[in-house]
Amino acid sequence: MATTTNQVFIAVIGAGGVGKCFLSQLSALATRRPTPKLNLCYISSSKKAVFNSDYSVGFENALQELASSSKSPLSLPQVADYLAAAPSKAVLVDNTSSQDVADAYPLFLSRGISIVTPNKKAFSGSYKLWQDIFTAASTSGAKVYHESSVGAGLPVISTLKDLVDTGDEVTKIEGVFSGTMSFLFNSFAPVEGAGGQWSAEVKKAKELGYTEPDPRDDLNGLDVARKLTILARLAGLPVESPTSFPVQSLIPKELETVSTGDEFLEKLPQFDSQMEETKLAAEKQGKVVRFVGSIDIATKGVKVGLETFDKSHPIAALKGSDNIISFYTKRYGSNPLIIQGAGAGGEVTAMGVTGDLIKVLSQIA
Numbered sequence: 308m309a310t311t312t313n314q315v316f317i318a319v320i321g322a323g324g325v326g327k328c329f330l331s332q333l334s335a336l337a338t339r340r341p342t343p344k345l346n347l348c349y350i351s352s353s354k355k356a357v358f359n360s361d362y363s364v365g366f367e368n369a370l371q372e373l374a375s376s377s378k379s380p381l382s383l384p385q386v387a388d389y390l391a392a393a394p395s396k397a398v399l400v401d402n403t404s405s406q407d408v409a410d411a412y413p414l415f416l417s418r419g420i421s422i423v424t425p426n427k428k429a430f431s432g433s434y435k436l437w438q439d440i441f442t443a444a445s446t447s448g449a450k451v452y453h454e455s456s457v458g459a460g461l462p463v464i465s466t467l468k469d470l471v472d473t474g475d476e477v478t479k480i481e482g483v484f485s486g487t488m489s490f491l492f493n494s495f496a497p498v499e500g501a502g503g504q505w506s507a508e509v510k511k512a513k514e515l516g517y518t519e520p521d522p523r524d525d526l527n528g529l530d531v532a533r534k535l536t537i538l539a540r541l542a543g544l545p546v547e548s549p550t551s552f553p554v555q556s557l558i559p560k561e562l563e564t565v566s567t568g569d570e571f572l573e574k575l576p577q578f579d580s581q582m583e584e585t586k587l588a589a590e591k592q593g594k595v596v597r598f599v600g601s602i603d604i605a606t607k608g609v610k611v612g613l614e615t616f617d618k619s620h621p622i623a624a625l626k627g628s629d630n631i632i633s634f635y636t637k638r639y640g641s642n643p644l645i646i647q648g649a650g651a652g653g654e655v656t657a658m659g660v661t662g663d664l665i666k667v668l669s670q671i672a
């Protein structure tokens with residue numbers, strides 16, 4: 308294939324809830340914006356892949372081709388070699404929640420391959436990985452964007468970066484950072500009415516595509532802890548890891564050792580009384596319980612867990628999978644900058660990924 312600067316090659320790893328929505332948004336983007344020409348050149352799930360020597364997979368039938376492919380995925384260094392040899396600039400879109408893929412970002416970036424992703428693992432793993440990623444990007448000039456790693460498509464990361472880059476001083480960030488937890492508490496402990504059964508709502512959250520691939524990663528508080536780690540680091544606090552501050556888990560003690568997410572979901576109904584007690588305790592004070600997080604920059608305090616709220620509080624009144632994130636800063640004073648809206652779901656998450664891709668294209672093509 309002839310080299311041309313007016314095209315960009317795109318590899319997509321992960322074709323689950325978010326990945327499928329991203330592919331459909333990518334296909335529409337390629338039709339809407341003919342320049343630069345977007346070439347899908349690689350797509351993989353954990354077991355299968357589609358790619359070829361002329362770097363043209365084609366958008367229309369990519370998912371069907373993936374389902375019927377007999378090719379195994381390339382190893383991550385092989386994907387990096389393949390993309391580095393593409394006839395023009397390349398972007399890796401990581402739609403997995405894989406730590407292995409995240410650990411390979413410095414390799415991709417050092418080879419000039421830009422990255423867009425909703426995967427939190429790279430930015431909330433060790434602080435060394437965080438430094439390696441941004442060092443590799445600034446050395447090679449490749450771009451890395453991860454808007455959907457916090458608040459799905461909501462403009463949370465771009466807003467925080469703008470606050471910091473324009474010289475504002477962020478003092479506190481707080482709110483509801485999990486679409487799953489928001490959905491669970493809004494439906495299990497609503498401001499009005501009885502609410503559903505805890506374990507049944509957990510199953511619904513998974514069916515709606517809000518949970519992590521394993522819903523225990525939401526219920527143990529770690530998903531919110533990862534998001535707070537990312538935000539704290541962007542705000543200037545070098546938090547070492549998502550387990551370096553207090554995180555409350557909602558996994559019943561008796562289920563801490565079950566081996567699979569499916570077994571966990573099957574056994575969870577036996578422990579519904581535990582969450583019922585928490586809900587009733589809040590109700591006795593005329594309040595509702597919600598799962599929240601906060602970062603206090605001055606005290607370097609980061610915490611994640613349950614709190615009770617008056618029924619008139621904006622956090623109590625959230626609907627569906629909504630997140631609400633308040634930025635307290637020097638400029639905004641005592642009235643925080645607030646971002647609110649759906650914080651989980653395939654389409655809204657893919658929107659953040661596609662938006663990031665458009666930003667990358669405007670800089671590399």
Ligand SMILES: NC(=O)C1=CN([C@@H]2O[C@H](COP(=O)(O)OP(=O)(O)OC[C@H]3O[C@@H](n4cnc5c(N)ncnc54)[C@H](OP(=O)(O)O)[C@@H]3O)[C@@H](O)[C@H]2O)C=CC1
Binds near residue numbers: 458650
């Ligand atoms: N769902 C949401 O609302 C939101 C999700 N996110 C993030 O988006 C990412 C994707 O989430 P979601 O789509 O819901 O998850 P899914 O479980 O639906 O999809 C994950 C996909 O990744 C694939 N995969 C996993 N590991 C690998 C690997 N090592 N190599 C190649 N493919 C792999 C899986 O393949 P296989 O099918 O073979 O297992 C599957 O196709 C996660 O990082 C999540 O945290 C962020 C914000 C919101």
Ligand SMILES: N[C@@H](CC=O)C(=O)O
Binds near residue numbers: 455456486517530
């Ligand atoms: N499982 C996560 C998905 C988005 O990050 C959530 O529920 O918020």
Ligand code: NA
Binds near residue numbers: 457458459461462463
């Ligand atoms: Na976001």
